[in-house]
Amino acid sequence: MRHLISPLDFTTEELNQIFDLAASIEQNPQKYAHVCDGKILATCFYEPSTRTRLSFESAMTRLGGQVIGFSDAGSSSASKGESVSDTIRVISCYADICAMRHPKEGAATVASSKSLIPVINAGDGGHQHPTQTLTDLLTIKNLKGRLDNFTIGLCGDLKFGRTVHSLIHALVRYPNIRFLFISPEELRIPDYILEMLKERKIPFEEVIRLEDVLPQLDLLYMTRVQRERFFNEEDYVRLKDFYILTTEKMKLAKEDMLVLHPLPRVNEIDVEVDDDPRAAYFKQAQYGVYVRMALIMTLLELV
Amino acid sequence: MLNVGKIEEGFVLDHIKAGKSLDLYDHLQLDKLDCTVAIIKNARSNKMDKKDILKVECSIDMLDLDILAFLDHNITVNVIKDGEIVEKKELILPKRIKNVIKCRNPRCITSIEQGLPHIFFLSDEQKGVYRCKYCEEKYSEPAK
Numbered sequence: 001m002r003h004l005i006s007p008l009d010f011t012t013e014e015l016n017q018i019f020d021l022a023a024s025i026e027q028n029p030q031k032y033a034h035v036c037d038g039k040i041l042a043t044c045f046y047e048p049s050t051r052t053r054l055s056f057e058s059a060m061t062r063l064g065g066q067v068i069g070f071s072d073a074g075s076s077s078a079s080k081g082e083s084v085s086d087t088i089r090v091i092s093c094y095a096d097i098c099a100m101r102h103p104k105e106g107a108a109t110v111a112s113s114k115s116l117i118p119v120i121n122a123g124d125g126g127h128q129h130p131t132q133t134l135t136d137l138l139t140i141k142n143l144k145g146r147l148d149n150f151t152i153g154l155c156g157d158l159k160f161g162r163t164v165h166s167l168i169h170a171l172v173r174y175p176n177i178r179f180l181f182i183s184p185e186e187l188r189i190p191d192y193i194l195e196m197l198k199e200r201k202i203p204f205e206e207v208i209r210l211e212d213v214l215p216q217l218d219l220l221y222m223t224r225v226q227r228e229r230f231f232n233e234e235d236y237v238r239l240k241d242f243y244i245l246t247t248e249k250m251k252l253a254k255e256d257m258l259v260l261h262p263l264p265r266v267n268e269i270d271v272e273v274d275d276d277p278r279a280a281y282f283k284q285a286q287y288g289v290y291v292r293m294a295l296i297m298t299l300l301e302l303v
Numbered sequence: 304m305l306n307v308g309k310i311e312e313g314f315v316l317d318h319i320k321a322g323k324s325l326d327l328y329d330h331l332q333l334d335k336l337d338c339t340v341a342i343i344k345n346a347r348s349n350k351m352d353k354k355d356i357l358k359v360e361c362s363i364d365m366l367d368l369d370i371l372a373f374l375d376h377n378i379t380v381n382v383i384k385d386g387e388i389v390e391k392k393e394l395i396l397p398k399r400i401k402n403v404i405k406c407r408n409p410r411c412i413t414s415i416e417q418g419l420p421h422i423f424f425l426s427d428e429q430k431g432v433y434r435c436k437y438c439e440e441k442y443s444e445p446a447k
Contacts, residue, residue: 083417083418084412084416085418104410104415104416105411105412105438105439105440106411106412106413106437107416107437109412109437110416124412126410127410191441192426192441
């Protein structure tokens with residue numbers, strides 16, 4: 001039995017198989033409309049989420065399966081003090097596969113160690129968000145035609161942004177990737193990621209101003225400064241408007257640069273940028289469903 | 304000068320930082336062993352000025368000494384058999400340590416999950432860096 005806790009749980013070959021399956025699903029969704037008949041996905045969301053949870057639910061429904069679950073900790077037994085370990089043991093009796101989001105880092109690791117069914121980490125605090133990474137990789141692969149030879153700029157909250165951490169871990173396995181980390185001092189990328197890049201001799205640079213590096217980028221990954229990651233409201237207010245991508249700034253970018261964003265967006269990308277053909281974030285959301293369909297099929301061994 | 308007798312079989316942990324022997328006593332869970340233990344505090348040392356020494360009389364396979372390297376790699380571990388030193392053990396940092404230190408990241412699942420062991424893995428052998436198995440946060444000594 002396999003789980004998906006970190007994007008590194010799959011080899012690049014296995015990821016390619018998932019991407020190929022996602023492409024097949026996109027081309028011929030009817031072929032896959034009943035592959036999960038009789039299967040149940042449990043969505044255990046201990047913190048609010050719209051698109052990730054709905055994306056999982058859409059994926060399972062499109063495969064013919066059914067969905068049970070909860071969408072905040074208050075409506076689950078966690079509010080009565082139940083541990084993640086106990087919850088997953090019980091959920092294992094009710095469902096065939098589980099997607100879990102939890103505000104605490106490492107929660108999905110704990111769940112996978114006790115679970116009798118495959119566990120998908122749908123986000124654990126500021127740590128990892130591997131299905132978003134699969135979505136990001138599929139988007140890049142489909143729109144750029146490759147997953148190597150890029151300069152990628154990651155901008156915004158690089159400290160707590162789990163999508164960023166997961167994406168970096170996944171991208172370092174492809175050749176000739178150069179990272180430009182664009183963040184305010186307070187939201188710098190964690191040291192363990194910089195250590196990992198140094199060990200692997202992967203080039204990176206940390207900068208504060210987006211405009212300084214925008215012309216160099218093949219990909220720009222924007223992130224939201226997340227209120228829920230701050231213990232102090234003042235810090236959040238001070239940092240939330242630090243980066244805003246506008247049509248003016250987009251003039252500095254390459255003609256074929258892609259703008260990605262895990263969504264939801266607040267104001268870090270001006271809505272006028274949405275009409276720019278380089279804006280790929282809504283296509284990303286569509287690819288997110290296909291890749292989750294492919295992942296569910298893979299973990300349920302229905303491929 | 305205080306004299307503590309020889310042991311027949313067991314360990315002599317020498318060159319412990321002065322005042323740290325009781326910490327080692329706890330970490331090695333010597334309170335759970337039914338054996339003779341001598342704790343010598345603030346012994347005179349040419350090398351360290353002052354040092355602690357622990358003498359533990361037990362079967363030599365009874366103690367898990369992996370943890371010593373994590374706690375203090377300068378400790379000398381003398382293995383005793385028939386009253387003689389038969390081996391001076393080299394301390395190697397353990398790949399994994401369980402329930403010795405606690406993750407201090409308030410966002411880590413270990414901060415709320417009951418009964419969850421605190422497990423750290425060695426992520427950088429050269430620098431002796433340990434990271435939490437769950438959140439991957441680097442372990443840092445608590446402020447004194």
